[in-house]
Amino acid sequence: MPKPPEPLFLDRIDTPMGEGLVIFDGEGALRAFDWTSHEARMHKLLRRQNGSVTLTEAPAPEGIVTAFAAYFAGERQAIDRLTCRTGGTAFQKSVWAALRTIPAGETWSYKRLAEAIGNPAAVRAVGLANGANPIGIVVPCHRVIGSDGSLTGYGGGLDRKRWLLGHEGAAFRDIAA
Incomplete structure (x- = not known):
């Protein structure tokens, strides 16, 4: 059933x-x-x-x-x-938990996020989990940027990512500006 x-x-x-x-x-x-x-x-x-x-x-x-x-x-x-509850795989949940440790006003690279979950070789998998995050803003996937400090994709669109990072006072390289 x-x-x-x-x-x-x-x-x-x-x-x-x-x-x-x-x-x-x-x-x-x-x-x-x-x-x-x-x-x-x-x-x-x-x-x-x-x-x-x-x-x-x-x-x-x-x-x-x-x-x-x-x-x-x-x-x-x-x-x-806020209390959050998600579905997803154990790996995704570990990435999302690590995202919640990134303070407002800071940014991490995908590499640093992979290192934070104890799997430094999983940079691409971390990127995929980041992109599958269902709780935008609260699970702050917008705080993850490229290793060179540039903006990378965001499910809500780069304009929103740019706004959120600016709102939080985070430094990033905006090649579109």
């Missing part, structure tokens, strides 16, 4: 970069964050990492809404307190 779909909840919040999608579970843990312009990608990641899920629109818990509002208002550590 197939496992029944996991019930998850969806709310929409305003951000300085457009409307955000907040996915959370019945216990109030954040399960995904993305922008409405990337909603299809978010649904794909949810299915890949969690199997079948059902999304019901509901107001996000006050703690999630307050943390995002505080982050966008300049309190860069406000999102660090």
Whole structure:
């Protein structure tokens, strides 16, 4: 008998970069964050990492809404307190846990992230796990840049990555500027 779909909840919040999608579970843990312009990608990641899920629109818990509002208002550590829960492989989860240790205002290379999880040869695999991160901003994959300090891909788009890093006061090499 197939496992029944996991019930998850969806709310929409305003951000300085457009409307955000907040996915959370019945216990109030954040399960995904993305922008409405990337909603299809978010649904794909949810299915890949969690199997079948059902999304019901509901107001996000006050703690999630307050943390995002505080982050966008300049309190860069406000999102660090959020409880997150993801699907994914053990390797992906180790990468995502390491991402949460990168302080706001700092950037790491993919190599440094691979070293942080104790697997320095896994730079490409770390990059793939970084790209499959379902909880943008809170699991700060935007803080990972190229070894030369340049911006690299970001699921929410390079303009958002540039904005987020600037908002956090991080140094990076912007070849598009």
